[in-house]
Amino acid sequence: MRLIIVLLANIRLFISILFMLLYTSTVSAGAYSQSWLNRAIQLQIKLDISEPLGRSTFLYTHNSYNSKAYANLGSYWDPNHQLSIHQQLEYGIRAIELDTHWTLGTRAKKEILLCHGTNKHTGCSIFDRQLTATLKEISNWLRKPNHRDQLLMIYLEDHLDGHYQEALAALNQSFGDLIYRPSNCQTLPQTVSKQDILQQGKQVILVGGNCATPAWSSTVFKDHWTTENGSFSGYPLCTTKRFSAMEVANQLIRIYEDATWLTRHFGNPPPTITPQVMQNAVNCGLGLVGAEPLKEFDPRLYAAVWSWATDEPKANSTDQHCAIQGKNGRFYSEACTNHYPYSCRNRQTNHWQITTNEGSWSQGEHQCKQAFGPNYQFDVPRSGYQNLQLLNETSSKIVWVNYQDQNKQGMWLPGDYPMDLIDE
Incomplete structure (x- = not known):
């Protein structure tokens, strides 16, 4: 009887703590959604709608799926992020990365999972998240009426072992009518604008293809995002090892960091994205900047705001x-x-x-x-x-x-x- 009483008391304590955590999280999320920072980021996203993609800025997350939000007993113990992909989108992220692996899942058969692993799937877990679950999460966000003018780029890192048919089925099921599709075996054009794409009713650009099959090459733009980690010189130089300031401002180039414990201790991590690096990047027109782990009221998000002054525009002004x-x-x-x-x-x-x-x-x-x-x-x-x-x-x-x-x-x-x- 005493044991039952102790267990009940502990359960009540656990429920109380859980309620407080959920309440705090809800209050915190509400505070961010109503903040000047969120308003400035969301307004700023609309400014470059008529610019060529090469002159546009996309806030970006590297290994977007590898988040504490999806952690379980068998997966994502060493996350790049704290926020779910839905939360990342709410915070203004408009370019994400998904590492697709054809590997063993919980249903005792191979399927496409999102895994922070090697080419041979070492490091993958049967408990890793299914690609279809993440695509559904993204699709639900994009299809909200007030997101009709939002364009998302998704980089697909390919560890599919040739199983493109299964990947295409998942992509078409979630995004079919929203995908901005390449002509056969085409790299992403830098001169098309967000407006050009959105006015066709499209909201998703897929990058990372290899033209392996006709269907794949007419769904996913080939090649990777140009990456210049470690060689970016901030404003006013705005150069990288391979590109001039003019080239940096007129094509999509990315830099990112890797906040995982594994990379920090056993890999060769790229330089940290500090608020100063972020400010230099937006001042130079660098297209893709990946800060992690992204947090609520992150100093890097403040640094990404180049447009409105603090507490501007006036929220309730009549004139x-x-x-x-x-x-x-x-x-x-x-x-x-x-x-x-x-x-x-x-x-x-x-x-x-x-x-x-x-x-x-x-x-x-x-x-x-x-x-x-x-x-x-x-x-x-x-x-x-x-x-x-x-x-x-x-x-x-x-x-x-x-x-x-x-x-x-x-x-x-x-x-x-x-x-x-x-x-x-």
Whole structure:
């Protein structure tokens, strides 16, 4: 009887602790979703929608599946991450990596599992997560109406032992209508834009193919992301061992870290992604930066914000619906009737100029064309690199940028944002 009482008391204690942990987690998640950091990241994601992919920035996680969120008695004991993939997407991650292995699963037969193992599947466990479970998790997130304008890149590390038919069945079941498909045996084009893809009703880019079969080569873009770990020189050099600053700003290049215990102690880990490295990367327009383990209110996420000043834009303002670039290079919301010069950009040459005339925000397009000709348009920086280019042209002036929420409070959009992608 005494033993039963002790067990019941321990069960009550366990339940109480579990409830407190769940409550704390819920409160914490709610705090992040309502934070300035989350709002700034989500707004920033929309800015480069019309830019070529090579000029776009994707917050990225390496070995995205290897997370404490999926740990069990037999798998993911040495995680790269703490957050689930759903949480990573909620935090603004838009490029993920899945290591696909054709290996023995819990059903006593081989299947595709997500495993942090070798080419021969050493290190894999029958308890590793099935590819289909992760694809379903991602698909559920993408198919929410308010995510209609979100594009996700997925790098598939191939340890499939030729079982592409099984992989294709899983990919098509979850994403079929959402996949942006390559022409036969094609590398990912750097000149297509997110907008071009999204307006076709597509939201998923698959990378990492090898053109092994016609079906595989028309589903997964071939080759890997270009990786420059250990050779990236931050702003203002913005170079790597193999690429100039211009090349870094105009093609998708990645750097990442590996936070696993195994790699730290027995491998050759790449340099750590510190907040300063992250800031340098976004200032240089580096396309893919993988920080791990990503955490709530992570300093690297703060460093990734190059656009809005802290606590901007004003959340409940009734009259500040147009944006300026301030003297510090950050964006601020202002009344659209105020008078400032205009930021004008040649989209072909990526060159910025500032008008001498000042006026209200609504005159921006006319003033840019009048001052610099038809190749210039009233515009807003789409990346940290472009933002610094504009700042260098302003001579410490406050300037209007083509960015506003006049159509709907809080829905800040660049002037060329395709409204058909907005879920009202």
